[in-house]
Amino acid sequence: MPHALLLPRSFQLAPDEVHVWRVVLDVTSETSALLYATLARDERDRAARFRFEHDRRRFIAAHGALRDLVARYLDARPGRIAYVYNDFGKPALGPEFDGRLKFNLSHSNGFALVAITAGSEVGVDLEHVRAPTDFAAIARGFFSAAEAEHLAALPSHLCAEAFLGCWTKKEAYLKASGEGLATPLNGFSVPMATDYVDTPVDLYAASNANGPAKRWSLYTLKPTPGYIGAVAIEGTGWRLQQRPWAPPSDANALRADGTLLDDRRGHDHRGLHGQRVEIGAAVGP
Numbered sequence: 001m002p003h004a005l006l007l008p009r010s011f012q013l014a015p016d017e018v019h020v021w022r023v024v025l026d027v028t029s030e031t032s033a034l035l036y037a038t039l040a041r042d043e044r045d046r047a048a049r050f051r052f053e054h055d056r057r058r059f060i061a062a063h064g065a066l067r068d069l070v071a072r073y074l075d076a077r078p079g080r081i082a083y084v085y086n087d088f089g090k091p092a093l094g095p096e097f098d099g100r101l102k103f104n105l106s107h108s109n110g111f112a113l114v115a116i117t118a119g120s121e122v123g124v125d126l127e128h129v130r131a132p133t134d135f136a137a138i139a140r141g142f143f144s145a146a147e148a149e150h151l152a153a154l155p156s157h158l159c160a161e162a163f164l165g166c167w168t169k170k171e172a173y174l175k176a177s178g179e180g181l182a183t184p185l186n187g188f189s190v191p192m193a194t195d196y197v198d199t200p201v202d203l204y205a206a207s208n209a210n211g212p213a214k215r216w217s218l219y220t221l222k223p224t225p226g227y228i229g230a231v232a233i234e235g236t237g238w239r240l241q242q243r244p245w246a247p248p249s250d251a252n253a254l255r256a257d258g259t260l261l262d263d264r265r266g267h268d269h270r271g272l273h274g275q276r277v278e279i280g281a282a283v284g285p
Contacts, residue, residue, distance in 0.1 A: 010072050010073065010075050011069075011072045011073050012073075013073055013101075013116065013117070013118050014118070014239070015118050015119070016237060016238060016239055017117070017118070017238070017239050017240075017241060018115060018116070018117045018120075018122060018231065018233050018238050018239070018240050018241070019115070019116045019117075019241050019242075019243060020113055020114070020115045020116075020124065020221065020223075020229075020231055020240065020241070020242045020243070021065070021069055021113065021114040021115075021116070021242075021243050021244070021245045022111065022112075022113060022223045022224065022242065022243070022244050022245065023061065023062060023065040023107075023111065023112040023113070023114060023245045024061075024110065024111060024244075024245075024247075025057075025058040025061040025062055025107060025109075025110050025111060025112055026054075026057075026058070026061075026110050027057070027061045027247050028247075031061070031247045031248060032057045032060050032061060032064075034064075034247075034248045035060050035061060035063075035064025035065070035067075035068075035247075035248070036060050036064065037079065038064055038067050038068070038078040038079040039060065039063060039064060039067070039079075040082070040083070043063050046059065047059050047060050047063075058107065058109075058110065059107075061112070061247075062105060062107040062112040063105070064078070065112065065114065065245050065247070066103065066105050066114050067079070067081050068245075068248070069103075069114055069116065069245065070093070070101060070103055070116070073100075073101055073116060074093075074097060074100060074101065076097075081093070081094075081097075082094035082096065082097075086178050088178060088179055088180040088182055089180060090104075090175065090178045090180065091103075099119065100118075100119070101116055101117070101118065101119070102116070102117045102118075102119060102120060102121055102122050103115065103116045103117075103122065104122050104123045104124045104172075104175055104176065105124070106124045106125045106126040106171075106172075106175075106229070107126065108126045108127050108128045108227065109128045109227075111126060111128075111223065111224055111227055112126065113125075113126045113221070113223060113229050113231075114245070115231050115233075117233060120233055120234045120235055121176045121177070121178065121233070121234040122176050122231065122232065122233050122234070123171070123172040123173060123174065123175030123176030123177070123231070123232045124172055124175065124229065124230070124231045124232075125167075125168040125169075125171035125172040125175065125229060125230050126168070126221075126223070126227060126228075126229040127164050127167060127168055127227065127228055127229070128226060128227055129160055129161075129164060129226050129227065129228060132160070133160070135151060135159045135160060135162075135163035136148070136151055136152045136159065138163070139151045139152070139163060139166075141186075142167075142185045142186055143166060143170075143185065143186055143189075144186050144187075144188065144189040145186075146189050147166055147189055147190070147192065150162075150192050151163055151166070151192075161228065162192060164228040165192070165193075165220050165228055165230070166190060166192055167185075168220070168221075168228055168229055168230035169190040169191075169201075169203075169218045169220065169230040169232065170185050170188075170190055171230070172218065172229075172230040172231055172232035173188075173190065173203060173205065173216060173218065173232040175232070176216065176232040176233065176234065177205070188203075188205050190203055190218060191203070191218070193220070200217040200218060200219045200236075200238070200240075201217075201218050202215060202216070202217065202218070202236070203215070203216040203217075203218055203232070204216075214234060215234075215235060215236060216232050216233065216234055216235075217232070217233045217234075217235065217236050217238055218230060218231075218232050219231045219232075219233075219240055221242070223242065
C-alpha cells in the first residue's frame with residue numbers, strides 16, 4: 001500500500017475577507033527550481049523569453065508563489081491549477097474549480113503582491129518608488145484633469161507618493177474590472193487619498209460603456225519600504241489582511257505535478273508556509 005501523502009496546510013477565506021500576500025522574489029536557485037516545476041507550459045515559455053536571468057527568476061517566483069497560494073485555498077496541487085483568460089488577458093480559474101476564488105498578481109523589481117477573494121472581482125498593483133521624476137508632466141498625459149491639477153498643487157516632496165498612490169489605484173481598478181488598457185487611465189478619476197490599509201476609498205465606475213456603475217473599494221498599501229501598492233475589490237465592507245509568503249524548503253520539494261517529492265511516512269509536510277500568519281497592518285520589511 002503506498003504511503004499517504006499529506007497535503008500542505010490549507011488557508012481559509014471568509015466571504016468578507018480579502019487577503020493580500022507579499023512575496024519576496026529574489027529566491028535561491030533551489031527554490032526557483034521547485035517553483036518552476038509547478039508552472040504550466042505557457043508560463044515556462046514566458047519565463048524563457050526574459051533576456052536576463054534575474055528577471056526570469058523573479059517571474060518564476062511570482063507565478064510559482066501565486067500557484068502555491070491558490071492551491072492552498074483550493075486544497076489542490078499547484079501544478080494542476082489551470083487558468084482561463086478573458087479577451088483582455090485577465091486570468092481566472094478553469095471551470096473545474098467553479099469560480100471558487102478570484103485572484104490577481106502584480107510584481108515590481110524584487111517584490112510581488114497576490115490578492116485573493118472568495119468570489120468578488122479583485123485587482124492589485126505594485127510599484128517601486130524610483131528616482132525623482134517629473135510626475136506632474138506624466139500625470140498630464142495619463143491622469144484625469146482633476147487628478148493632474150491636484151498633483152501639480154502638491155509640494156515636490158509629496159509628489160512621488162501621491163502620483164504612485166493614484167497610479168496604483170487606477171491600475172488595480174482596471175485589473176479588477178478585467179478590461180485592462182481597453183479603458184484609458186485618464187478616462188476616470190480615483191480619490192487621491194494616501195492613507196494606508198485601514199481606510200479604503202470608494203470608486204463608482206462602470207466596467208464598460210453600457211453597463212451600470214458599480215461600487216469599488218480601493219486600498220492604498222505600503223507593503224515594504226520603497227514600494228507603494230493598491231488593491232481594488234468590487235463592493236464594500238471588506239476586511240483586509242496582509243500576510244508574508246514563505247518559499248518552499250527542500251523538505252517540501254515538488255514534483256512537476258505539484259506533489260511533494262519526499263512522501264515518506266512520519267515526515268512533517270506542512271508545505272510551503274507552515275503555520276498560518278496574520279498581521280493586521282502593513283507588512284514590514
